[in-house]
Amino acid sequence: EPEVTQTPSHQVTQMGQEVILRCVPISNHLYFYWYRQILGQKVEFLVSFYNNEISEKSEIFDDQFSVERPDGSNFTLKIRSTKLEDSAMYFCASSPVLGSSYEQYFGPGTRLTVT
């Protein structure tokens, strides 16, 4: 069964450093997302991406964040200068077509720890 994969599973970085989180969405999916979950809190939307551009972003997704689809398979989230409060699980998700928000499939997540 196709699935979303994410690397690394755990990333430890120092405050102020740049990190890139990587995702490989399900191969025939067209719509991609990043969410985060701070420990003990709910899953929060960060950004959606369609046709090589950002479709929607939340207030959390400020200038320190960027997304990119560098090739036909990968989807990345970059945090330019990490802060302690960026420590969280980051989930990538994908859905097959525009308008299928009800069918978002999530990856296993990357646990980001900022020290």
Added chain:
Amino acid sequence: QKEVEQDPGPLSVPEGAIVSLNCTYSNSAFQYFMWYRQYSRKGPELLMYTYSSGNKEDGRFTAQVDKSSKYISLFIRDSQPSDSATYLCAMSAWDFGNEKLTFGTGTRLTIIP
């Protein structure tokens, strides 16, 4: 008022019992209602979705949506220890370009053998 509210639990029930999980919401634009299961330190796993009001059944799972009350439920019949997880409700509007999911906090469920 939070957009989506969900009792965090924890909820413990004996094996074989019927489990009822619920969420309420305030945003009348929500049209799609999803239930995800999340095991500890794993990604959310889509269980089922419902469009607008009504019921939907999938094996031991039944999802109900009452849009007039802004209330959704997930029922698990013949609960098994393997159903022990955190259950997240999630919702979205039916709007191209507005595809984000809004989640509840999740209810932690334990099925006692």
